[in-house]
Amino acid sequence: MVAPMNQPDTRPEKPDDLAHEPASGSLSARARAAVAPQLPYLSGLNPEQRAAVEATEGPVLVLAGAGTGKTRVLTTRIAHLIATGRAQPHQILAVTFTNKAAREMRERVTSVIGPVAEGMQWLGTFHSIGTKILRRHAELVGLRSDFTILGTDDQLRLMKQVIEAEGIDEKRWPARQLASLIDGWKNRGLGPNQIPAGEAGAFASGRGGKLYTAYQDRLKTLNAVDFGDLLLECLRLWREHPDILEQYQNRFRYMLVDEYQDTNVAQYLWLRLLAQARKNLCCVGDDDQSIYGWRGAEVDNILRFEHDFSGAVVIRLERNYRSTAHILSAASVLISKNQSRLGKTLRTEDEPGEKVTITGAWDSEDEARLIGEEIEALHAKKHSLAEIAILVRISAQMREIEDRLVTLGVPYRVIGGPRFYERAEIRDALAYLRVVNQPADDLAFERIVNVPKRGLGDATIQVLHNHARAARVPLVEAARFIVETDELKPKPRSTLRDLLTSFGRWSKLSETMTQSEVAQTVLEESGYTDMWQKDKSADAAGRLENLKELVRSMEEFPDLQSFLEHVSLVMEANESDTTERVSLMTLHAAKGLEFDTVFLPGWEEGLFPNQRALDESGRAGLEEERRLAHVGLTRARRRAKIFFASNRRIHGLWNSTIPSRFVDDLPEADVEVVEAPANFSYGGTSRFDRMAPFSGSSYQTPGWQRAQAHRSTTDDGGYSARRSGDRRGPMMIEGELVAKSTGAASSFKAGGRVLHSKFGPGTIEAVDGNKLTVEFDKAGRKMVLDSFVDAMG
DNA sequence: TGGATCAGTCTTTTT
């Protein structure tokens, strides 16, 4: 599997090669290029990094392991292209996956070469660049240039309508399923006419393809696209109009792609079309960090790069500047168990540092308690909370950890979670603004016509729909007609008329007001703000806060139109919070981040590797899970702490669990097994813990809200216990290898009777190292660790 | 129409 190491310097830098390139072959450009080797920004790079920066011509794949200076190479490369006169800023295409990454790249390029970098109009996400291109040629793909971009929920609503229109039972064939099917096709670059024969029948007994076509038709009617279309329609545009493709091929002299391992087929095709002419495509990525396969990312894209782009140079960055040797070695050995990889060996000159710890907890509550204690101990030693992260496999794991942190009074922040613009209140507010901006926006209108409740329910909407469909007009127009007839009962009729009048008035406001004033007015006059003010639930205050934030953030934009445009693509909550907090997030959300100390709870079979990933994708699924483990470990600079629990509640039921196979993948020399103080009689949480509410941090997190909900049932309003007594400090006793089955053979034998403190008595069916399969008399068959059962006489 | 209750579901989530 390990490809031979390519010599980066097989391709000597020859700026003169550019002579055949029309515009950039000017004397001045070449003169500037000639001084490149002395340019100061190159001096801090190691030889591989420098090679990656200087191999400007032809296809280049930079395999950049975790912490090897990937971003630095990318930004320096851009700076180099500009500084040496090879390209003007606007002739460089630089694509990332997230807006955050794009923003950071722009900032870093600017810091190297100054404000010239502001001229990089083609630095952005695949989707934002796709949007830009489509707006220019919208009419060629059957759209108007002011098309709207649909979010996931609008998409779903539309699909529901399409399914119903086809007379298909939406319960049997849920819209979600169709959405993921169509998404999958779009990810693979397939339009409605290009679906492989065997797959068109995948939905509603053979009507999948038909529904896809119907959905696309509805989108066109609404002058709308979904995220997938932003790429797919570009592909269609370029295929049907080679002259336009040529324009872009000529424009983009150099192309750079970040996180190449995450590209899907559509993105690959998109890049390949553009790169065909000049072939100056530089992709940076790490096959070992490909964790989005389930979302359509094709690891194959990176594995086959050399094959797809002939003459490609592959440069490996293997010098890690982030983690200590033990952590790096543990991560490297773990990932080496994967078969589908190009192969890299990360190395560091850093000290060995602390070993990776593995701690077994009794149950998930206990696990959360241990983590909490370790965090407190670190904090007491002046370790910054901002440098601590807890990375979980699934969000459901967060609950117990949050509860524990709240109890202890440890400030934390949940990263990821619902995006700002995905929150219901934000989407509602935006829907109002969309209708104000564009009354024909049916999906937006439908969303808010009865929010807040106005008595315009399903029955009324149905009437509007019928008329709209019959007359082929937008809903708003249908409504205008209907209120003049007596089709509706008097009450809904006058309510609807009032609403239409309001929208008419609001649309005119933008002539005299700024868009944030308009928004403010609309939200107040519509009764929307009122609705949340009257809401007594715990999160209403947070929602109002979010609405304020929305209105505030609008001020930066020239008009409503451009704000809405921005919002459909970007919109992240801008956290202006300086309090030091522990970060809690999923492993997926952690990619690209780093922390001094990383806690990795839940390393149990079934949870991590996730059973569903295994069931659905087999070995590929397992390998992706292992890459996720690798990502988790490599987030840590100085301390990585793995945990597993022997009992975990899954869907509300307690299950006995066994340690993850990834624990056994780790090299013994780099890990240390920590014996958890296994005092089960405490049962995890004491009454005192439960009674301690907490105030002052993270009031928007679910944990806080749960604490609030809890507080109303307790009686000690506001008193915050820092800690419920040090009955069990974090005892770091070096013990035998509880977690590994490589240790001494278990003293248990099949057929023997054992007693488990949670499951009661049972009979051993099989022994595998220290893992026992036990048929419990009451609880059924479970896998348990031998250290958690006692032999019965 | 809207609240209340019940059954069924349950990874990961840029754009």
Next chain:
DNA sequence: GACTGATCCA
């Protein structure tokens, strides 16, 4: 256990 969607009843 907690959330969603559907169905029932006032």
